[in-house]
Amino acid sequence: MGSELELQIGEYIAYCAVERNLSDNTVDAYRRDLARYQEHLLGLGCRSLPDVTRDQVSKFLMDLSAGAPDRPGLKATSLARIATSVRGLHRFAPPPGVDETPEYRELMKKRTLVSEHPIVRVHPETGERVLFVSTSFLKSIVGFSPRESQVL
Numbered sequence: 579m580g581s582e583l584e585l586q587i588g589e590y591i592a593y594c595a596v597e598r599n600l601s602d603n604t605v606d607a608y609r610r611d612l613a614r615y616q617e618h619l620l621g622l623g624c625r626s627l628p629d630v631t632r633d634q635v636s637k638f639l640m641d642l643s644a645g646a647p648d649r650p651g652l653k654a655t656s657l658a659r660i661a662t663s664v665r666g667l668h669r670f671a672p673p674p675g676v677d678e679t680p681e682y683r684e685l686m687k688k689r690t691l692v693s694e695h696p697i698v699r700v701h702p703e704t705g706e707r708v709l710f711v712s713t714s715f716l717k718s719i720v721g722f723s724p725r726e727s728q729v730l
Contacts, residue, residue: 582626583619587612590670608663614642615664627671635664 591612595605618638624630639661645651652660697719699710718727 581620583616583624586627586671587616587667590667593670594666607659608666611660611663612667615660615667627668630668635668638664 591605591609594600594608595602600608615638618641619630619634622634624634639657642652642660643657697709697711698707700707718724
């Protein structure tokens, strides 16, 4: 049987695939990213997500950015994807001191963060219209089908 950390990551990957309906490529990328993250955490002695500190997460990302003698540092886009998968994993896990029960899971599903923001902004000095989009957070564009949102 796997470690508690391995089980937590496995549950999050299943959640991404089944409940969030992320693409196979995204799920595979998250799986690779989180396997690397798990190796890092186990090397630090962390056996469960509540054991992880903010400094340990920062060190993980900084090490990936800096690289090592046997591998170059990662580009900003790769780091952003890894940070997204790590952030999602930690948001998925219950906070320290909270037992993960079916009731807790149901409560978390009901409390998803949803907000609407304009994606076309006007630059305050030049008056130029620009797209203001974060691909990490944008799920869809109001008034467009999911497919149309994805293409845009």
